[in-house]
Amino acid sequence: MEFGPYLMLATLEGAVTAAVLALTAVGLSLVFGVMRVVNVAHGEFFMLGAVLAWWAAGLVGGHPALGFGLAILVVPILVGLIAVAADVTILKRIDYDPERTIVATIGILYIIQQLTLMTYGPEARPVEAPFNTRLALPWFEFADGRPQIYWPWGLSTTSYKLGVIGAAAAVLVGVWALMTHTRIGLLMRATQLDREMALAFGIPVERVYALVFGLGAGLAALAAVLIVPIQQAHYLMGGDPLLLSFIVVIIGGLGSLPGTVVAAILIGVSDGIISVFxxxxxxxxxxxxxxxxxxVFRPQGLFGARRA
Amino acid sequence: MLEVKAINVAYGKAQVLRDLSLRVEAGEILCLLGRNGAGKTTTMKAIMGLLPLMSGQVVVAGEAISDQPPHKVPGAGVGYVPQGRRLFSELTVAQNLEIGLAANRSGQAVLDNVLELFPRLRERWSQRAQTLSGGEQQMLATARALCLQPKVLLLDEPTEGLQPSMIEAIRQVITVMRERGVAILLVEQRVDAVLSVADRVAFIENGRNLETVSADEIRADHSIVERHLGV
Structure with a gap:
């Protein structure tokens, strides 16, 4: 096979990575942007999403789509509630102090990770995809000076991978709409811009914080539910998404959602291509x-605004 | 309408306000005068609940707002125009006002009323706050506070850095609010600007009350100002 088809395959794999990464990183970016909290436990919320997805999928028999459907509906909300509890019981008590929240979220990281090891165990377990048709991919060649489409042997993807990309894109559009077109999004942005003035204008900042922390963790969990039919759930799987999310959030500009998405696509796709070749x-x-x-050269990130 | 009863406030270990008391009646403008660092802005933040009180009480219309969480204070009818305006810079004029309206569940009628005072804001309706001129930003900051139909209005250096025509516009709005029975607490550096609107003047130093005198007394005897501000 020539180079072109390989590149297309690698790009597609990268796009799946990018889609999941974008969801995870947007969650991290939201939490940092609105709350100024560097959430080191973000990867563990991702891992919890995957592990709970395995558990939820096991509750229902029958067609795999039933179990997966239950997981994708329930798990992000469940993980979001766990995060809200962590916010109210821990982060709020230390007044969201920047240094202490880092230490506190490191603590949350180990608590979640070790509790998972004690209950779920060290095995990696798969969740069956709701649909998983093999799709052959076309390529073109020049025969007699005219482009012709043909189907190279082995060049294929699955309908599920395309589904992951589509679902992630839909959720990101939803998050964007939430931030720009709803009352709660307005309150979140006002809190992000000036916490003290938000309080002075009656915004219940503590409740906004709890909501944002839950939403951020829920997005990570959703990303994990989407990837777990491809990657398997394991109690140590939170490390890579955390590292990559930080990379993406820094490149995109701390707290900038469009920047985060663009950086996720850049990092995800290049990760796919470089990993393959x-x-x-x-x-x-x-x-x-x-x-x-x-x-070094653009500390505010590619899309971040310099803070005055 | 607004009563500050012997409040003590500290930033960490540095105490800024010591047994400070103020009283502003409805339809009255009380001006807070003092040197830099006397605690004028701190007083405003303490009233808003943005700084914890070590002791003392803040009462608005008979209700002890200092016993409530900070985000309930605007709901009790306290509008705050902070120093440096502190608009939600990336939000539009409309969104800034929407937040002001939401703070006290005010409706369209209130908004129309506020925009009548500041017709310029209608022209800038969907512009981001950070793209407005300094004067327009001050108008927006004031309008945002008026949107919650305040019984008490706190204005921290509202004319700082503005051109004379804009200062006059802000001054007129303050006078209109007084006529409507709002209790106004004003922090202002320029003594002449103070005397043109204030009913009473409270001098403070090192976070303590000095004397509180009527503006007429100062107009008659300017040496009071020099005695306390030492220019």
Whole structure:
């Protein structure tokens, strides 16, 4: 097979990574943007999403779509509620102090991780995809000077992977609409811009914070539910999404949602392509290098506004 | 209408306000005068509940607002125009006012009324707050506070850095609010600007009350100002 089809396949794989990463990173970015909290436990909410998806899917028999459907409806809400509880019982008590929240969320990270190990165990377990048709992909060649479409052997993807990309895009549009077109989005943005003035104009900032923390964790959990039919649930799976989310949020500009999405696509797709043609390690090295360059030459991120 | 009863406030270990008391009646403008660092802005923040009180009480219309969480204070009818305007910079004029309206569940009639005072804001309706001129931003900050139909209005240096025509416009709005029976607490640096609107003047120093005198007394005897501000 020539180079072109490989590149298309790698790009598609990268797009799946990008879709899941965008959801996870937007959650992290929301929490940082509105609450100024660096949530080190974000990856564990992702992991919880995957593990709980396995549990929820196991509750229902019959067609795999039933179990998966239950998981995708219930798990993000469940994880969101856990996060709200963590916010109210821990982060609120330490007044959202920047340094102490980092230490506190590291603590939450280990608590969630070890509790999962104690209950769910060290195994990696799959969740069956709700639909998983193999789709052959076309490519074109030049025969007699005219382009012709043909179907190279082995060049295929699955309907589920395309579904993940579509679902992530739909959720991101939903988040955007929530932030720009609803009353609660307006309150969230006002809180982000000036917490003290938000209070002075009657916005219940503590409730907004709890909601944002829950929403951020819910997005991570949703991303995990989407990826778990491809990747399997494991109690240590939260590390990579956390690292990549931080990379994406820094490159995109802290607290900027459009920047986060663009950076997620950039990092996700290049990660896919570099992993296929070279190695996954090289992909991570380059992404980290990019973060370093962004921090040196454009500290506010590609899309971030300089704070006055 | 507004009563500040012997409040003590500290930033960490540095105490800023010491047994400070103020009283503003409905339809009255009380001006707070003092040197830099005397605690004028701190007093306003303390009234808004943005700084915790070590002791003392803030009462609005008979209700102890200092016993409530900070986000309930605007609901009791306290409008705040902070120093430096502090608009929600990335939000539009309309959205800034919407937040003001939401604070006290005010309706369209209130908004129309406020926009009558500041017709310029209608022209800038869907513009972001940060793109407005300084004067327009001050109008918006004031309008945002008026949107919650305040019984008490706190104005922290509302004319700072504005051109004379704009200062006059703000001054007129303040006078209109007084006529409508709003209790106004004003912090202002320029003594002449104070004397043109104030009913009474409260001097403070190092977070303590000095004397509180009527503006007429100062107009008659300007040495009171020099004695307390030491210019």
């Amino acid at each position: 070279f190695s996954p390690t090289l992909a991570k090295i380059l992404a980290t290098l990019l973060v370093a360059l962004v921090l």
